[in-house]
Amino acid sequence: xxxxxxxxxxxxxxxxxxxxxxxxxxxxxxxxxxxxxxxxxxxxxxxxxxxxxxxxxxxxxxxxxxxxxxxxxxxxxxxxxxxxxxxxxxxxxxxxxxxxxxxxxxxxxxxxxxxxxxxxxxxxxxxxxxxxxxxxxxxxxxxxxxxxxxxxxxxxxxxxxxxxxxxxxxxxxxxxxxxxxxxxxxxxxxxxxxxxxxxxxxxxxxxxxxxxxxxxxxxxxxxxxxxxxxxxxxxxxxxxxxxxxxxxxxxxxxxxxxxxxxxxxxxxxxxxxxx
Numbered sequence: 676x677x678x679x680x681x682x683x684x685x686x687x688x689x690x691x692x693x694x695x696x697x698x699x700x701x702x703x704x705x706x707x708x709x710x711x712x713x714x715x716x717x718x719x720x721x722x723x724x725x726x727x728x729x730x731x732x733x734x735x736x737x738x739x740x741x742x743x744x745x746x747x748x749x750x751x752x753x754x755x756x757x758x759x760x761x762x763x764x765x766x767x768x769x770x771x772x773x774x775x776x777x778x779x780x781x782x783x784x785x786x787x788x789x790x791x792x793x794x795x796x797x798x799x800x801x802x803x804x805x806x807x808x809x810x811x812x813x814x815x816x817x818x819x820x821x822x823x824x825x826x827x828x829x830x831x832x833x834x835x836x837x838x839x840x841x842x843x844x845x846x847x848x849x850x851x852x853x854x855x856x857x858x859x860x861x862x863x864x865x866x867x868x869x870x871x872x873x874x875x876x877x878x879x880x881x882x883x884x885x886x887x888x889x890x891x892x893x894x895x896x897x898x899x900x901x902x903x904x905x906x907x908x909x910x911x912x913x914x915x916x917x918x919x920x921x922x923x924x925x926x927x928x929x930x931x932x933x934x935x936x937x938x939x940x941x942x943x944x945x946x947x948x949x950x
Contacts, residue, residue, distance in 0.1 A: 677753040678746065680739055680881065682708035683761035685719050692726060705731060709745060711738040711785040715761065738785065739877040742885050752893045756881060759900040772868065774841030774860055782871045792871050796833070801825040811903065812866030819847040820863055865901060878904060882911040889949040898944045905943045918947040
């Protein structure tokens with residue numbers, strides 16, 4: 676089977692299904708789509724109703740860490756993992772991934788989990804927050820941002836939504852830096868999202884347990900959107916005992932693709948074959 680570890684809006688799964696049909700392959704139970712976002716699963720069940728009914732696609736609410744349980748010892752001949760957040764999540768006015776809207780301080784990919792961004796920020800210490808923003812966001816103003824947010828919390832003035840949180844973060848930057856192309860809160864929001872969803876822990880499980888489970892000759896494709904993720908993927912796939920690399924360089928979006936889809940600007944796709 677082919678496993679799409681991050682079903683999302685279903686774009687990659689749709690392309691995989693079309694390609695398999697074009698090659699006249701046996702489609703019975705050939706694609707498994709996983710996602711830990713229950714909203715994504717609900718949308719996929721509507722979009723792929725026919726494929727699910729025909730047994731061509733199986734959709735499971737699951738994270739990377741539970742992925743092998745869903746595979747259930749069936750041979751994996753290909754894996755796709757898109758490590759970015761989906762457009763549906765970014766564009767949502769209620770999920771808290773974007774600071775374009777006054778959304779709740781949530782950021783949970785799996786809304787069935789207990790710990791939201793609000794829960795994290797209610798208990799974290801200044802040092803822990805500073806370290807988190809630096810480690811996961813590589814934000815050089817991490818100490819000032821942490822100090823500002825903890826000070827607001829101590830005064831019972833902590834921002835109640837993502838728009839106000841982004842404004843508070845931006846306020847610690849020098850004025851000339853507040854109006855550049857990239858919003859000054861971008862890297863901090865990335866760091867907070869990674870922490871809330873334990874994304875690097877999930878990635879570690881993916882590269883240590885799931886990628887090595889791919890059958891000999893199987894294809895592996897991982898799409899990363901920031902340097903921390905890409906570094907882990909790159910170092911993993913350079914294990915010459917397990918993987919063969921058609922190209923040692925990541926595939927990046929062309930100028931034309933970036934113009935059509937600006938969110939692809941930071942994407943890096945790495946491809947490998949299981950030995």
